[in-house]
Amino acid sequence: RDSQRRPRRKGTMFSCFKVSDKKKRSVKTQKVKEHRNAQDVRSKYKFGKTLGEGAFSTVKLVVEKTTGTEYACKVMELPKAGEYNASGLTREDIFLEINILCNLNHVNVIKFREFFEEETRVYIICDLLRGGELLEALIRKGSYTEEDARLIFTQLLTGIQYLHQHGVVHRDLKMENLLLTRANDLSEIKIADFGLAKKPIVQKGMQTICGSPQYVAPEILAHSTGGYGPEVDLWSAGVVLYSLLLGFPPFFDKCEPRLFKKIQRGVFPQNGEGWNSISKEAQDIIKKLLLVDPRKRMTPEEARKHPWLTHKGKGNSIDLTPALKDLKEESFRAKADYPE
Template sequence: MPLFSKKHDARVTAKYNLKEVLGKGAFSEVVKAEEKATGTEVAIKIIDKKSLKGKEEALQNEIAVLQKVNHPNVVRLFELYDDKNRLSVMELVTGGELFDRIISKGSYTEKDASSLIRQVLEALEYLHSLGIVHRDLKPENLLYFSPSDDSKIMVSDFGLSKMQDDEQMDQLGTACGTPGYVAPEVLRRKPYGKAVDVWSVGVISYILLCGYPPFYSENDSELFKQIMKGEYEFDSPYWDNISDSAKDFISHLMELDPKKRYDCEQALTHPWIAADKARDVNIHESVSAQMRKSAAKLKWKKAMLVAAAIKMMQISSQEHKHQETQEQEQQDSASAAP
């Protein structure tokens, strides 16, 4: 039975007119609603607590972050209602995912990409100033506020985010994120901090300018090796019409050494962002074509998180070592036989 068909907290229905279901997940539904007093449209996320057993900490963490933030480029939590289900009244974001909008556009330039990344960096700089590391920045978590052509971009989904004080900020250790966008220090299982978010912005910037990811393999082990080595290229012909300033910007964000990597403030002052160095040439045809191809390749990876990938690789490695040991024992036994 849909969550939304159940009896709701009277406080919610007294204040909001509940409308259609906007989306469904494994543990939740998002419903469009209108505040009766003002006519303001919001999104109400209804989360089934029974289905979340063992994952309550992640939910509490996301709520704690959302209650703390107030920035024009970060999805906000307006109110929180807690009853049999947990009802969170969110800001309604209706413009769709970043890449979907780019593909549907008729024109798209470096300047457009620069403007998008500037907004993401401003949101990220704000989050970092509050001691919040997002830890899962990727295109699916960058949403347009509205369908209008001049809509702002919004950072969403704080399920993996972490709040730290200054002394602990570079001491995070949990392997998390999404393969392809995760920073090399996370894969090396080294203590990490805010710089992991900047690396992810570098990866997103790369894709925005050519349509395909800087690192790709259907084998997670090979993908992670590429990332840890920082192996990527500005391939011809896809990068031939992209400015040197854009390539320089990406190189500073996708710097292997997190201590040398640009922080948000440095990235925001880079000429590609701040000094009008982004080209105004239409790159929509080539970028959208590559995005469509990449989307088909990457679709199966969307739900895979780094922690799960690493665990699978460890199991595979253990099985491989066990097999090698057995083969060696068989060889030794054969050699010892008269």
């Protein structure tokens, strides 16, 4: 029946895209007990204003009635049993992934506290992060050095390492998904938006084409029969670091197919004033993260031991403030020295 076919979605530039596998999965999905709290979500939480809206969910401000504590509540539509939602997930898929995320507990990963299931919706209670997006915080900061970038990137790697140790691959790491706990405080950054997170079946590669165009890893685009693994998060981390240090992403093209070809070639600007202004150690770690072959790409553990992160005295005072101009103008646009 048409209602039971997995929907297909086309990606758009600068937005999260997800295209489902062409073939139905042959591996049996783990059975998950749907979480029915003894009380309705509205009996425990008072709902407030809308904090944000995405393609498949809405985030609302909620207040716990007994404590007065504010949280964020992500509201997602649930498909009927045996059907798929707009993002190509079954009801069982959604509860499997929510169960995984609710068991995560790390200072650099947003905390999922509990969830409530209704017939057509699920309500996920998360920590409320008041600091906003990292990108906005950097713009407000006004001045910026390699030491600031190092502080940010260390936290990102630590969070990725924790996720991978617990078998979770984020698959959509990008600047917009790095949030601050407190306004203007770079010392506590959390990885957020786990809409595409996945706990891969043991010894089985992931197949779904997903991520955000400028951050997607080449092996995701390669359609390999063997699939891809957690290394995709390190590629995205490399794109984030390049953007933090230079003010624009390493791969860009207004034409999405050409963009994907550039990513698959792994050729990015390594010249110009911006590149030459950052330390040699910073250049080296970027190169080792943006390797097309995932087998040669650094792991989180290896990246955290890289000289750029361990030799804290080097590059501390290098002024990256000019990069903020590009970030402020959101000029994730083509530069004159971009390779064609």
